[in-house]
Amino acid sequence: MNIFGYLLMWFGAVAGHKKKAQVLLTGIVAVVLGTPVLAQTPAKRPNIVMILGDDLGFADMGSFGSEIKTPNLDSLAKDGVRFTNFYTRASCSPTRSVVLSGVDTHKNGLGNMSEWTSPNQKGVVGYEGFLSKQMVTLPQLLKGAGYHTYMVGKWHLGKQPDLIPAARGFERDFSLLDGLSSYWDMSNLAAMAPKTVFTEDGKYLTKLPDDYYATKTYTDKLIGFIDANHHDGKPFFAYVAHQAPHDPYHLPKEWRSRHVGEYDKGWDAVRQQRLKRQIELGIMPAGTELADRMWFIPDPIVLAAQARAITGKKMEMYAGMVENLDFHVGRLIDHLKQIGEYENTIFIVFGDNGAEGADLFKMVAGTPGTLNFLSAAINWSQTHPGAWGDPGSYVAYGPMWAQVSMTPFSQYKGWLAEGGIHNALIVSGPAVKRARGSINGGLMDVIDFMPTLLEIAGASYPKTYEGRALPSLAGKSWVKVLAGQAESPRTEQDYLGWELFGNRAVRQGEWKLRWQYESFGKGKWELFNLGKDPGERKDLAAERPDKVKTLLALWDDYVLTNNVILPDRSPYEVLKDTQPPRVPVDAGYPQMIYDRQFVPPKEMMSDPKP
């Protein structure tokens, strides 16, 4: 980078901060006078801290309308900008692969999750089930550009020695290689793989540190990495891929009782409250309607106190998970402030997909007589509510609360309804020139991280890497959006495409075309206007065949461009046979279950005559 590049970056680094007037004045004087101050002490490029909440929902942070207390994450939103039209992939490893490669899943090896690779996808390039070695990763490029590169948390992109974080560009790491784990130890759900696998700085761990608790330990390790190299003045990139709040909801005791009884009111009421706050905050426009409660979830009003308490307690645990995550993010923020790096750090906060509504425990260990069931009987059977959060417990909050986490959207993780892919995004730090605490509705995608961060770091994406030809980047840089020079990185003609587990969708502008397995979908294309109907309540396919045709052409383009191979097997292939038939959800219907005691007028009441 030449002196002008540093100059621009330096201005960018200081603008918007507390001492900006004084520093800016000094810089201007220096430039005007032609003094080569900046050439002598070039501004340090910004650090980048990417905080990923595993299964964190769109509406789970206070700054996105939640009642869950997230003051530290909210402080980043207050200092930076919130994006309300940010997309991920529908599940974790596909999203992570895109974050780190900037390439569509169907090209980068995660065309399907390794757990669900279908017979017709096996052996096909782009469907390896791990981050393909043909890709170059963001940390590799940032490292090459002079950054320290650190990772803590969940990897889920391959376990072989040439696939682990240390082999993919991370200089220091403390990583869980599996998709889920106990937060307390190495316990895994699967009987044939009973121990989860961790690496630290490229070595597979034989055991976890004393006093291990995932969220705490990841934070401790990262702070250690940062401090160890702080003296050399190089910027760092930290990929903080927290396990939290992914189930099981393992939580230190002091974090379990912060919302006792608060969720007994039920999911509908909490969704309504969150939407109200979202509208007040400007996250959602006035007039936004909630997506229908999913048809197989009961109206909590008709549930007995016990049922609401037991389901509410699950949400209490989840809220505790998010608040504990926020606490440890706060520790990181505080540390960066203490060492004088906060002001020069770009924070990016997001969830990797929609909130989790499926029952993973049941899927893995729910069949009596299986190895997994018997293993779970020994290792994962602390089912009493008093044991929730302890080692050996497995709590997840279910589809009713997942919809709350995804307020106001429909459905959840794994699906291509907005509830599966539409997430919260906060960006703060020197690259952000927008008003502090502002909100932007530009169409953003997780695939944009690579071009954006490379540009911020003054690096570029090469055509080849170590002799391998690289696929071109599909994302758009946000630098102009962050600088307030554009409202969206995409034009009205640009589109986004998704495919996972055979579900598929494209979005262009405010229009979205979606195909999903029954009963979450119709087994045919549905059309939604997300600008007017973010809850995807009304299928407009019959009314707007022209739009369907246009978007279908984009889908075809997406398939061709990315070598999409629809799976011949899917986790959802028989879903409709296992669920109640889908019916509309109308508030208060049927009246029969809502009827209250009739109380006649007092003056008309009497005892029976003798």
Next chain:
Amino acid sequence: MKPITWFNLFVATILTAAVLCPPEAQAQLPGRFYWRTLTDSDAVPLIFNSISGNTNPFSPDHMIVSTANIDANVAIASYAHTFSLFDRSAAALVLVPMGNVSGDVTVAGKSLHQATNGYGDPMVEFNMNIIGPSAQDNLAKAMRYEPGFSVDVLVDLALPIGQYNSNQALNLGQNRWYGRLGAPINVQIGPWVPGRRTTLEFLPAVWIFGKNNDLVGQTLKTDPMFQLDAHLTRDFTEHFWGSIDGQYYSHGKNTINGVSADGPSIKAYGFTLGYQINENINLTAGYKSTLNNDNSPGNLRMDSFMFTLVFGWNKLVEGARRLSGAN
């Protein structure tokens, strides 16, 4: 004092077993007896004690006679109902003791045997939590219940209507009013999860006795007695638990026709095993003994076996089970 009167008095003092049915017998409850449960529940506890020793285990003075052999079999049938009072857990119980007591004692080469059976003085009990979680008046609260540190108040009152024969020293009724003020204390140690629960429980109490104006023609006055029961309980599995039990009594003076004698202090230790047979039935079995059981003069010797069977039910739980069964 005529010799026979003295002898009768002596024997009466020893064998008041009966007389006394049973403050101590009734006081001997296993650990976890005062755990709180869902309000509007009912329970029928059946408590069986088999006690033997060289003193009358039920006597307020516990005078030691090295040559005495006292055996008592006492069953207590109870009914309890739980309810909510000012949002605190509360329970009312009625306890009806019954059984038989027999004793032999040799004094100055003369043996005396007495025996009796029938019902003792029924007792009504009220207890209420004053420190700790609020009443479990619905299943949601029951689900969230953890005792933490909880303290109850306990009031017992025995009605002097049990079997009593003023011509005999050995009776099951006491022929006087008496009662107890206590404060069951429950300290949760660790998680409140079936299979992992640990508690430290105390029952400090004071027994207060009225006069018996016709104890074989004599008048018996008994000063208040202090009781402290302690249990360290621990789950072994979700349905099987055990406890180490300790018991301490400091007896007040007994005065018979103006002649006073200090009551001894008693320390006994034992253990209890408990098993929840199903949702309705709990069973415990325990053993307790004074520490030194040799026959040296002046050494108090007493041991007891105790079995309890508690059958409990709640109409909400029962109804839900019927519906589940129907489905």
